[in-house]
Amino acid sequence: MRPLIDTSRHPALVWAGVAIVGLALLVLPFALTGVGTAWVRITNLAILFVFLALGLNIVVGFAGLLDLGYIAFYAVGAYVYALLASPHFGIHLPFWVILPIGAAVACLFGAMLGAPTLKLRGDYLAIVTLGFGEIVRIFMNNLSQPVNITNGPQGITLIDPFRIGGMSFRNADTFLGITFTGPIKYYYFLLAILLVVIVINLRLQDSRIGRAWEAIREDEIAARAMGINTRNMKLLAFAMGASFGGVAGGMFSAMQGFISPESFILLESIMVLSMVVLGGMGNIWGVIVGALLLSFVPEILRYTVEPAQRALFGKMLVEPEVIRMLLFGFALVLMMLFRPAGLLPSATRRRELEGRS
Amino acid sequence: MSRPGGGALPGQSNEGSALLVARGIAKRFGGVQALADVSFEIRSGEIYGLIGPNGAGKTTLFNVLTGIYPPDGGTFTFAGQTLGGLKPNDVAARGVARTFQNIRLFGNLSALENVMIGRHVRTRAGVFGAMLRDARTRREERGIEQRAFELLEYVGVAKRANDLARHLPYGDQRRLEIARALATDPQLLALDEPAAGMNATETASLKGLLEAIRGDGTTILLIEHDMKLVMSVCDRVLVLDYGKKIAEGSSAEVQKDPQVIAAYLGGDVSLSFKET
Numbered sequence: 269m270r271p272l273i274d275t276s277r278h279p280a281l282v283w284a285g286v287a288i289v290g291l292a293l294l295v296l297p298f299a300l301t302g303v304g305t306a307w308v309r310i311t312n313l314a315i316l317f318v319f320l321a322l323g324l325n326i327v328v329g330f331a332g333l334l335d336l337g338y339i340a341f342y343a344v345g346a347y348v349y350a351l352l353a354s355p356h357f358g359i360h361l362p363f364w365v366i367l368p369i370g371a372a373v374a375c376l377f378g379a380m381l382g383a384p385t386l387k388l389r390g391d392y393l394a395i396v397t398l399g400f401g402e403i404v405r406i407f408m409n410n411l412s413q414p415v416n417i418t419n420g421p422q423g424i425t426l427i428d429p430f431r432i433g434g435m436s437f438r439n440a441d442t443f444l445g446i447t448f449t450g451p452i453k454y455y456y457f458l459l460a461i462l463l464v465v466i467v468i469n470l471r472l473q474d475s476r477i478g479r480a481w482e483a484i485r486e487d488e489i490a491a492r493a494m495g496i497n498t499r500n501m502k503l504l505a506f507a508m509g510a511s512f513g514g515v516a517g518g519m520f521s522a523m524q525g526f527i528s529p530e531s532f533i534l535l536e537s538i539m540v541l542s543m544v545v546l547g548g549m550g551n552i553w554g555v556i557v558g559a560l561l562l563s564f565v566p567e568i569l570r571y572t573v574e575p576a577q578r579a580l581f582g583k584m585l586v587e588p589e590v591i592r593m594l595l596f597g598f599a600l601v602l603m604m605l606f607r608p609a610g611l612l613p614s615a616t617r618r619r620e621l622e623g624r625s
Numbered sequence: 626m627s628r629p630g631g632g633a634l635p636g637q638s639n640e641g642s643a644l645l646v647a648r649g650i651a652k653r654f655g656g657v658q659a660l661a662d663v664s665f666e667i668r669s670g671e672i673y674g675l676i677g678p679n680g681a682g683k684t685t686l687f688n689v690l691t692g693i694y695p696p697d698g699g700t701f702t703f704a705g706q707t708l709g710g711l712k713p714n715d716v717a718a719r720g721v722a723r724t725f726q727n728i729r730l731f732g733n734l735s736a737l738e739n740v741m742i743g744r745h746v747r748t749r750a751g752v753f754g755a756m757l758r759d760a761r762t763r764r765e766e767r768g769i770e771q772r773a774f775e776l777l778e779y780v781g782v783a784k785r786a787n788d789l790a791r792h793l794p795y796g797d798q799r800r801l802e803i804a805r806a807l808a809t810d811p812q813l814l815a816l817d818e819p820a821a822g823m824n825a826t827e828t829a830s831l832k833g834l835l836e837a838i839r840g841d842g843t844t845i846l847l848i849e850h851d852m853k854l855v856m857s858v859c860d861r862v863l864v865l866d867y868g869k870k871i872a873e874g875s876s877a878e879v880q881k882d883p884q885v886i887a888a889y890l891g892g893d894v895s896l897s898f899k900e901t
Binding site: 475483495504 | 717730
């Protein structure tokens with residue numbers, strides 16, 4: 269229904285494009301290793317943020333429900349993985365068992381957040397979801413007594429990496445003379461999941477359910493009058509969005525090997541929301557671009573600001589971290605002024621942030 | 626032109642029997658009695674007009690009927706079942722569809738998508754169907770799109786199928802709202818001032834559309850200020866004033882009713898609406 273490119277006119281061209289992009293993505297980690305080993309890790313985290321942004325896009329972009337506590341579901345997924353695959357409880361389940369559990373638990377938390385907020389919209393919903401995100405984080409911080417569940421601010425360490433058969437995602441292995449480091453293995457795994465997640469999102473948007481979400485975003489009263497059960501559809505949006513966050517959290521846990529409540533602060537929620545808004549709410553491709561930009565640009569700045577200053581002034585004048593935040597804020601202000609609907613705006617612009625009558 | 630899929634639901638063949646029965650409907654907003662003891666019956670297959678001066682309670686009656694407001698008293702019985710306490714989406718599922726006085730389309734979606742959303746209540750695909758796109762879901766999806774397009778043709782806005790609803794001209798938006806409501810397969814179509822803001826030509830063609838919809842077996846409840854339209858198209862008319870029923874009957878009877886004349890003109894004047 270919403271073709272990105274008119275595929276009927278240039279089918280061969282499109283397939284050639286897909287093949288080139290696919291090939292580039294396959295060799296990317298090896299090229300990145302050439303630049304610096306940290307970059308594969310950075311790319312993996314960027315893909316995780318794409319998952320998060322796509323999950324939040326279901327809630328904010330499709331259904332028009334402003335959620336400022338989305339990172340809570342990421343936290344839930346991460347903790348579910350950490351508790352079921354670490355020496356903390358001595359449980360070591362395989363990842364393909366835990367990821368669905370994490371998704372289900374996050375889904376439940378999504379419904380828990382959705383149920384009491386069904387009648388709220390806009391600012392009011394934002395405040396409640398913001399509180400929810402903080403509550404989850406504070407629980408993680410304090411559930412170390414009387415029974416030690418989350419190990420408090422120290423976090424959980426020695427979390428198992430993914431294992432397929434005898435192959436661990438922590439160590440490097442050599443196949444056919446090519447060395448696959450741990451991060452490179454995660455990269456391919458993430459890439460495969462990403463493909464599935466994108467397909468699911470595209471299909472959801474162009475379906476009976478996706479249209480019902482968009483109807484709620486556009487006009488809730490009209491949606492109800494057309495027979496849409498807005499309560500169930502909103503709960504579904506929260507639950508679906510949350511389960512994406514839960515899966516991403518589980519993968520984050522396994523990749524890092526260590527998690528603590530500090531990783532799930534409000535700023536992270538705001539970051540994910542910025543990715544969705546920057547890219548263009550409701551437009552899946554826009555959201556992906558937004559997530560990649562906001563993941564990579566700060567990292568690139570981190571590595572370029574210091575040498576650039578030394579070359580220009582001979583010494584460090586401003587800390588890289590300060591410049592990063594300054595540029596980030598500046599970019600967001602410019603965005604809101606010149607492209608308020610996002611870099612790749614969806615044809616269906618959202619009205620949630622504009623306030624409604 | 627006959628409407629695609631019209632008359633699909635059971636219970637609409639019994640022409641002339643009561644489809645909707647309202648008994649003692651009351652609604653109060655603070656100190657304002659918006660509706661007081663309003664009773665009426667709409668028969669299957671008729672076009673039933675609802676008129677009255679501004680603020681008479683016509684739209685409130687619609688909102689109570691469609692479950693947007695709970696009534697403070699009284700009951701609606703629709704096709705033999707009570708609508709009491711049902712949510713708007715359940716009322717729509719029972720077979721009552723409506724349009725809005727201040728057009729409430731899904732502005733940032735295409736005209737076709739607007740009508741496709743109307744099919745929601747008559748289709749079943751869930752999340753897993755959407756994600757897996759199995760054969761049944763694909764078939765249903767094709768059905769939704771085809772039916773939506775047919776309905777756009779039926780109301781005459783098929784040319785604008787892919788335009789955003791908010792970019793449509795005013796008259797087309799009114800027609801699109803009707804198509805969206807028809808997509809829910811209603812037995813009763815409740816239209817809130819469909820001719821508002823239309824010129825004489827557009828109103829005349831709207832009249833043709835209303836008659837076609839009725840001809841296809843859908844009962845119509847019509848709120849309208851355009852008296853020429855009401856008097857020419859409605860079988861019976863209910864007149865509200867200050868939330869009370871002041872008259873009911875054929876358009877000819879209602880026009881002569883002194884209470885109606887007083888309500889509209891505030892005095893002893895005779896009214897005459899020539900048919901167009």
